[in-house]
Amino acid sequence: MTTAKKVIEDNAEAGIFNSMSHEAYYQIAGQVLPGAGLGGYALPEDVRFVIHKGEAGRLLDVRGKWFIDYVGGAGALILGHAFPSVVHSVREAANDGLHFFGTLNERCIKLAEELVEAIPCAEKIAYATTGSEATFYAMRIARAYTGRSKILKCEGGYHGNHDYSTFSVSPRAVSNFPVGRPDTAGIPGNLGENILVGPFNDLEAIREIVKSHKDDLAAVIIEPVQRIIFPQEGFLEGLRSICSENDVLLIFDEVVTGFRLAYGGAQEYFGVIPDLASYGKIIGGGGPIGCVAGPKEIMEQCNPINRGKENYAFINGTLHGNPIGSAAGLATLAELKKPDFYEALHSRSKHLQSICQEVLDRHNLPALTIGRGSLWQIVFMAKEPSDYSDFIQADMASTRELDLLQMHNGLYVLPAVRRFVSAVHTDKDFEDTVEALDAACKTMVNGN
Ligand SMILES: Cc1ncc(COP(=O)(O)O)c(C=O)c1O
Secondary structure, three states, X not given: OOOHHHHHHHHHHHOOOOOOOHHHHHHHHHHHOHHHOEOOEOOOOOOOOOEEEEEEOEEEEOOOOEEEEOOHHHHOOOOOEOOHHHHHHHHHHHHOOOOOOOOXXXXXXXHHHHHHHHOOOOOEEEEEOOHHHHHHHHHXXXXXXXXXXXXXXXXXXXXXXXXXXXXXOOOOOOOEOOEOOEOOOOOOHHHHHHEEEEXXXXXXXXXXXXXXXXXXXXXXXXXXXEOOEOOOOOHHHHHHHHHHHOOOEEEEEOOOOEOOOEOOHHHHHHOOOOOEEEEOHHHHOOOOOEEEEEOHHHHHHHOHHHOOOOOOOXXXXXXXXXXXXXXXXXXXXXXXXXXXXXXXXXXXXXXHHHHHHHHHHHOOOOOEEEEEOOEEEEEOOOOOOOOHHHHOOOOHHHHXXXXXXXXXXOEEOOOOOOEEOOOOOOHHHHHHHHHHHHHHHHHHHHOO
């Protein structure tokens, strides 16, 4: 078996490389990681690369090639890579100890205070390590509080990797609402009875499902912006009313929208306040922090003083309140709070989206630059989607092809996946992005 150590030694002996080559890394990765990939992503061989480091809005790979990064750590890095004040705070925190458990540390208390101040629905927060853990706990708290078992989610909505969230995220067949379909093997057969699925942006369909299941329904969980599908006017407000009228909790999954759309997330941006909200990504500034936020009364459900009592919702994790993640989160939030942060980010991102649309139009490609704020994507479709069934009618093969061609031309995007603009992308990054898109469009149109 090739090992990293052996490759480095052989290369040094042959005087070829100072470190391992791209090929050697993939040879080893193929031996030790399924599909030589990370998580659900195994990129085609001709576009995959191994990251050496990140700097602001760009990434450098082990071959010395730079990419303009629109993946942004899956949206965690609104300040790009290695933002100076974040790195400084992480260094300071690391000097004080990488991790503690069982009792509080200063940094996690300060971050919790900041989060409670920023998040409209929050009087208290409970820490998690990831966004998935946060949605999992939000569902558990909702079940414990209401004494009911079922959760309603929307078709196409992503709430992480746990068993309760992986229903009808990307179904290939037409849905038979409210029956969901698991997207992964390995889910216990009867779990689906507790997960209901409805269409995004369709208040009447949601109302029907909520009304007919209200005796067993603990909560409706929703991404306020579902992937790249924005809520139609009145949808979130309507959902709020349906939940209140039927005494069902409303959970906003703000893992992406939190601190991304506005400092107060989707709650501030759309002016709708849920009962509970889940967070991850930006609140840890790239570190291992997630949380559930909500009012005292509901969050009391996970008060550890009640451990052992019947209605207690157990929440616990080795890395909860991790001081390194808390330090990165605090330093990130301090930047986001500066005057006009979001106005500047949104207007720069809007500019990028409009210049990309001009390129697509110039090449007569039937594709749209869809997005708002710093969330965006280029999709081959005639009009913005309003739900998952609209979205899958897009020409996904062409969407993917154009993304792969942009990767060949120096962008880091994931094929047919939403992109993120960060506050540190420069004018030069945008110019180079337009050039990469122009070259990709030319190849697509001319076939070379
Ligand atoms: C809306 C939403 N919820 C939950 C998650 C899961 O977060 P994590 O990957 O940190 O577990 C994600 C991840 O992309 C997400 O986009």
